[in-house]
Amino acid sequence: MRRSASVLFLLSLLCFVTTVAARGQAPESATARQFNITVGGMGSAFRPGGGSNPVYGTTNYFAGFGTCFDLHFTHWVQIEGEGRWLRSHEYAGEHQDHYLIGPKVPVVQFGRAQVYGKALVGLGKMTFPNHSGYGTFSALAFGGGVDYKFSRKVMVRGDFEFQDWPKFLPDITMRTYGVTLGMAYRVF
Numbered sequence: 001m002r003r004s005a006s007v008l009f010l011l012s013l014l015c016f017v018t019t020v021a022a023r024g025q026a027p028e029s030a031t032a033r034q035f036n037i038t039v040g041g042m043g044s045a046f047r048p049g050g051g052s053n054p055v056y057g058t059t060n061y062f063a064g065f066g067t068c069f070d071l072h073f074t075h076w077v078q079i080e081g082e083g084r085w086l087r088s089h090e091y092a093g094e095h096q097d098h099y100l101i102g103p104k105v106p107v108v109q110f111g112r113a114q115v116y117g118k119a120l121v122g123l124g125k126m127t128f129p130n131h132s133g134y135g136t137f138s139a140l141a142f143g144g145g146v147d148y149k150f151s152r153k154v155m156v157r158g159d160f161e162f163q164d165w166p167k168f169l170p171d172i173t174m175r176t177y178g179v180t181l182g183m184a185y186r187v188f
Helices: 002-022
Strands: 036-047 062-072 078-091 094-110 113-127 134-149 154-169 172-186
Touching: 036 078, 036 154, 062 094, 062 172, 078 113, 094 134, 113 154, 134 172
Parallel strands: none
Antiparallel strands: 036 062, 036 172, 062 078, 078 094, 094 113, 113 134, 134 154, 154 172
8 A cells, every 4th residue: 555655656746747847838838938027117196195094184195206126927926016206296395205015916918908906015104294203104005007018128007006004103094095107128
């Protein structure tokens, strides 16, 4: 009994190793490179507080520029990172910076357009009005958008993002949302 279990184990291990070595793909797609890196720049506009925070009753918004990168390992395994500096259209010297990273999931493809969703985690930095203080807070971001490929290397991106800053102030969670437009270049 032990001998047949050992032989069965070795045969299944051999099948697994053979499949992994062959990558379980047709020869045409087995040579296609899966891993690529895309980097780009973007412009963003965010509304702090989302209208639900008593600290932010006005309709002010922040605007600024940022950078992003995508690490594309396989179709389903993608990592996105972004840094955003919202320094334009400040209200009394108030501004925000966002540093986020997390998974990006493709949802559906329409020709050259790829619709995706994302869930990011990171830091949000904020300087309060009239430079009355500043702080660094944990931030969760959920959103989605569209990447449109102009060519093999160049794409245009537009997305929407909702951020949740828990423990922004004692007993206050700040919720902010915004839109981003940008361009990206696939390095390889």
